[in-house]
Amino acid sequence: STFSEPSDTSGDTFTAPSGSAFEELESYKADLVRMCTRSEKAPLDEIQDMVAELEMLGEQVGIGQASSNSGLLSGEWELLYSPEDMTRSSPFFWAFRRAFPDESDQIFGITDSIPAPIKEVGPAFQDIEVEVSNDGRSASGKFVSRVKVATLGGAATSIMTTRASIVGIEGLDGIRLRIESTKPEESTVLKKLGPLGEFLNENAPPFPSGDALERAAPGSSEVVMRTTYCDEGLRISRNEDRYREPFVWRRK
Secondary structure (H helix, E strand, O other), rough: OOOOOOOOOOOOOOOOHHHHHHHHHHHHHHHHHHHHHOOOOOHHHHHHHHHHHHHHHHHHOOOOOOOOHHHOOOOEEEEEEEOOHHHHHHHHHHHHHHOOOOOHHHHHHHHHOOOOOEEEEEEEEEEEEEEOOOOOOOOOEEEEEEEEEEEEEOOOOEEEEEEEEEEEEEOOOOOEEEEEEEEEEOOOHHOOOOHHHHHHHHOOOOOOOOHHHHHHHHOEEEEEEEEEEEOOEEEEEEEEHOOOOOEEEEOO
């Protein structure tokens, strides 16, 4: 990243951060990316420490803050680190936990324990389109989560796609999401059926997961994503209900 010092027309109210501060920030970003992408998954506590340091440095130099209305959230993002199974980067699972707080951990524990190559997950992506009102008090837009899931040694794959609406802003770093639908797209099982499978892949209606969650527990279809750091290339986001477990994303 580069930095151009803005003109200061208000006396001594602005002090340009030193080049060394930016260099330190860039160094921490590079270290965090390396930690997230190494072959052996990094322990959560190490990621938490690196993220906390990055957020502190970003605040010191005025980069990556106020993400809910900075204009940098929009775009396509690739998941680099998830504190749990990659599927949990989808806000559908955040909402599922709210709807079924007593059963969710047991259900996730069973599915997470299925070893590779019987089940493999990833990569995961998010597409975000957000528009913030002129007064910065409200927002609207679209949010799409895509996670590739492969089973039986890759014989069957699909892209678990959750679509949500952005329905509001929560403070300086939060956006409120309302889950709308979930659908396994690009299923290789259906593709093996030839033209019929392609037709079903493209035209089968998505499951109205948001409505289903609301019937199970009113209000559970809405979740808050807190983004505590976001610049042109890197993003740290969190499920508000599990704030100590950060997700690390890189702009695709």
